[in-house]
Amino acid sequence: MSLETIPIHAVPPAAGLSGNAPPLLHELHAMLRRLLDTGASSSIDLSALPLTPADLDWLRDKLGSGEIAVTLQANGESTLDETQCSGIWWVTHRNPQGAVVAQFIEVAFVPELLQAQPQDVEIGLDYLDSIRADL
Amino acid sequence: MQGPLIDSLTRQGITRRTFLKYCATLASMMALPPTAGRAMAEAMAAAKRPSVIWLPFQECTGCTESITRSHSPTIEGMIFDMISLDYQETLMAAAGFQAEEARHNAMKENAGKYLLIVDGSIPLAIDGAYSCIGGRSNVDILKEAAAGCAAIVAMGSCASYGGIPKANPNPTGAVSVADVIKDKPIVNIPGCPPIPVVMTGVLAHYLTFGALPELDDKGRPKAFFGDTIHDRCYRRPFYDQGKFAKTFDDEGARNGWCLFELGCKGPVTHNACATVKWNGGTSWPVESGHGCLGCSEPDFWDAGGFYKALSTPADPLRFAAAAAVVGAGAGVAVSFANRAKKDAAKTAHETTTLADLEK
Missing domain, CATH: 3.40.50.700 (NADH:ubiquinone oxidoreductase-like, 20kDa subunit)
Incomplete structure (x- = not known):
């Protein structure tokens, strides 16, 4: 039996806007300015803030979508989507069961998670060695 | 190693x-x-x-x-x-x-x-x-x-x-x-x-x-x-609206309303169930339709019946209005009144009977 067949509406009616989302745009403005001036990246942990689902939708809608949308398969799916403001990324982490476990807005030229990690590259190098040896 | x-x-x-x-x-x-x-x-x-x-x-x-x-x-x-x-x-x-x-x-x-x-x-x-x-x-x-x-x-x-x-x-x-x-x-x-x-x-x-x-x-x-179950509960909006399930099979229960009156201990229980959930984020007790037992609080086993509502005002609006009438000057009286209420609640603690489960 799937959860959908249980006739209990577990999700409350859509909560309205709390007014907590607009100040984040000012914060993002300052973070983006810092990225340009100093190259320092930063991020906002959305699950740490009192935002309703409607707030998140509003924010996502205002930031729009950009040219890049990345899907990462690492212990569950993660999506790293560039917004209309280049340098601002909307990052959603899911667990292997598909539930959202963390949500961030990252301000960076490239989110750190997208870069190949030297340790992983070394493993790739070893792998290449092993298949070259089999040639 | x-x-x-x-x-x-x-x-x-x-x-x-x-x-x-x-x-x-x-x-x-x-x-x-x-x-x-x-x-x-x-x-x-x-x-x-x-x-x-x-x-x-x-x-x-x-x-x-x-x-x-x-x-x-x-x-x-x-x-x-x-x-x-x-x-x-x-x-x-x-x-x-x-x-x-x-x-x-x-x-x-x-x-x-x-x-x-x-x-x-x-x-x-x-x-x-x-x-x-x-x-x-x-x-x-x-x-x-x-x-x-x-x-x-x-x-x-x-x-x-x-x-x-x-x-x-x-x-x-x-x-x-x-x-x-x-x-x-x-x-x-x-x-x-x-x-x-x-x-x-x-x-x-x-x-x-x-x-x-x-x-x-x-x-x-x-x-x-840091937070109570109640603070982070997705059914909290229903509590604020005064919408409560009265039994486990009434319309309120079917609509997923607040389980406060069915004995949910969420308001006095500090734990992360409401956010982290259980079984890989699948669900947690309140989402499955049962009130919180308060298992992460000291002596939860002896805190009255699992199906007895907490002895705090169920209607937040009425509570706020009463507090406003009393005013700030009467703080001492309020704390005495609360102490009396607490004692009353303590003596009123009863063991759970089959009748509680069927009420």
């Missing part, structure tokens, strides 16, 4: 990138700043496997089940493999003198550095004779193991507060770890059973910052036990 954590993870096919993601979500769950994820990844990757001695006392093994069967294979489970678990009666292959020798060796080799995990309460009646292992009482073994440890983690409500063994009339004289050990840092991770990720979070914090996380007045990590 004592290599860095990241080497063991790599051997199990966990990439550095996956580990970074895991640390970012763990930092978020622990309400640490986003930059802490990076610091955590670096510190944990380089950390040596700490020696852990796990002592089970008066317990049901539910806490062990909760940790070891947390939706496998999770990184939680793998990190749990990464500690050097030198003594755990339920899991270890050794038995008898061999097992006791392993414990003594671990205690000697890692003196002052090992982490002690305790689940179950400690019986003190008739010199602790109610629960003995290898001919020695639990309290005796606990004192010996605690003497050389760096810190103690009290896993589950029994080790944290005495739990069900301590329930009235407490025939074995059960007490918590903190009642016996006074000179070591103790982290309580209550819950019946506790949430697995809290254990990993405490371990990660310990490895990253070399110290135990910030605790509340009941010795629980604030990051996970």
Whole structure:
């Protein structure tokens, strides 16, 4: 039996806007300015803030979508989507069961998670060695 | 056996990138700043496997089940493999003198550095004779193991507060770890059973910052036990609107309204169930339609009936109006009135009967 067949509406009616989302745009403005001036990246942990689902939708809608949308398969799916403001990324982490476990807005030229990690590259190098040896 | 954590993870096919993601979500769950994820990844990757001695006392093994069967294979489970678990009666292959020798060796080799995990309460009646292992009482073994440890983690409500063994009339004289050990840092991770990720979070914090996380007045990590179930409950809007389920099969129950009047202890229970959930984020008690039992609070077993509503005003609007009429000047009177109410509530506590369940 799937959860959908249980006739209990577990999700409350859509909560309205709390007014907590607009100040984040000012914060993002300052973070983006810092990225340009100093190259320092930063991020906002959305699950740490009192935002309703409607707030998140509003924010996502205002930031729009950009040219890049990345899907990462690492212990569950993660999506790293560039917004209309280049340098601002909307990052959603899911667990292997598909539930959202963390949500961030990252301000960076490239989110750190997208870069190949030297340790992983070394493993790739070893792998290449092993298949070259089999040639 | 004592290599860095990241080497063991790599051997199990966990990439550095996956580990970074895991640390970012763990930092978020622990309400640490986003930059802490990076610091955590670096510190944990380089950390040596700490020696852990796990002592089970008066317990049901539910806490062990909760940790070891947390939706496998999770990184939680793998990190749990990464500690050097030198003594755990339920899991270890050794038995008898061999097992006791392993414990003594671990205690000697890692003196002052090992982490002690305790689940179950400690019986003190008739010199602790109610629960003995290898001919020695639990309290005796606990004192010996605690003497050389760096810190103690009290896993589950029994080790944290005495739990069900301590329930009235407490025939074995059960007490918590903190009642016996006074000179070591103790982290309580209550819950019946506790949430697995809290254990990993405490371990990660310990490895990253070399110290135990910030605790509340009941010795629980604030990051996970800072809010009440009620504060973070998705059914909270219904409470605020005054919409309550009155029975388990009425219209309110079918519409997923607030379970306050059916005895939900969410408003006085501090735990992370509402945000972290259970079974890999599938659901949690309130989402499945049953009120919170308050299992992460001291003496939850004796706190009235599970199906008796809490003795606080059910209507927040009426409560606010009453408070406004009383005014600020009458604060003393209010506190006296509350004390009277508290006493009344205490004397009114009743045992749960079948009739309660059918009301």
